[in-house]
Structure formats: structure tokens, C-alpha cells
Amino acid sequence: MPNTMQRICFILHVKKDRLEEYKERHTKVWPEMLEALRETGWHNYSLFLRDNGMLIGYVETPDFRKALAGMAAKEVNDRWQREMKEFFEDPEGRPADRQMEPLPEVFHLD
């Protein structure tokens, strides 16, 4: 990845009784959703799931705020987030893409 990329890590929480279904859904993310992510600058994007429901996202992008805003403007993202919302724990009931707060990076080696 070029050095102009931001490296972003965020944490979400999947409901413990929905982990299998969440995993299953992520083996077949809609092609239009993948295309929208690509178009809005989501590169080398991975999700890792701990058995306690903690979900860790890692993504490289030129500008994470723009990548989020770009997705928020996509109709397919609305549909996806509506379907995914019930999988997540959030006291404020926000969809997943409104909960993605980047954690500080304290070390990097290229």
C-alpha cells in the first residue's frame, strides 16, 4: 500500500447468539456492496471475530471520513446496514457504519 494510506482499526460488538449467522452472511456479501466499498476507497479490508462477539475491523484508505461518507451516500449500503443492524450490540442502536471509531495506532513497521 502507498504511504498515503491511513491504516484504520475499529471495534464493534456482534450479539453472541448471532455469531454463526453473522459469519455466514459475510461469506456472501452482495457483489454490489463489495463494488461500493471498492469505489469509495476501502482497501485491504478485513473483519476478525472473537468468540465473545468482539469484531475487529482493519482497513486501508486514503481518508477514512471520506470512505465512510462515500458509503453513507450509497443506496446499497443503506440496505446492507438495515439488514446487519440487528446483529450488533449498541446501546445507542446505531447501524454498524456509525460506530466505526478509529483506534490510535501506536506502532507501525512497513
Add this chain to the structure above:
Amino acid sequence: MPNTMQRICFILHVKKDRLEEYKERHTKVWPEMLEALRETGWHNYSLFLRDNGMLIGYVETPDFRKALAGMAAKEVNDRWQREMKEFFEDPEGRPADRQMEPLPEVFHLD
């Protein structure tokens, strides 16, 4: 990164009263330590630190078990892990590099 790379994410726990010192130490990791990581296949390696002490590692490597074993054989790693050990919470008192358990990846987009 070539597709032959494993993408590894692991979680460690830094003691809450040592966060600032941990961050400070990681702005000046010894050059010999960085060189040893490079030599043993640690690529695109980042550490992210949450304010509750949760430390998230992300690294790309051809073979994580080999990357860990490679470092374990380096004298500089022994010295580094000995100095770092006191920063980490671990009921079993293991050094950080013995606590790095990869989490399952449930989604990836190149």
C-alpha cells in the same frame, strides 16, 4: 501484499497504568528489533491501543507460526520481550510474543 500472505490479528492487554510509557517505548523501538522483525517476515505490522489497555496487532506474513518462531530465536527479541513483559496483563505471566493468538478472519476485500 501478495495473496500468499496470511493476515493476522491478535489481542493483548496493556496495564492501564502503563499506557503512556508503553506508547512512548513504541515510538523508539530498537533498530535491531525492527530489523529482526523484517528478517523473520513481519510485514505491514501495526499496533493499535484502546484507552482501556486493549492492544490490537495486525500483521501480514507468509506463515505466522514461522514468524513467531523466527523471532523467538533472535537474541534481541529476548531482550525486548524481557523489557516489555511488565507492561502486559496476563494471568499466566507470559511474554507478549507467547500470547499472540490469531483471531478468525470472517471477511476480506482486497
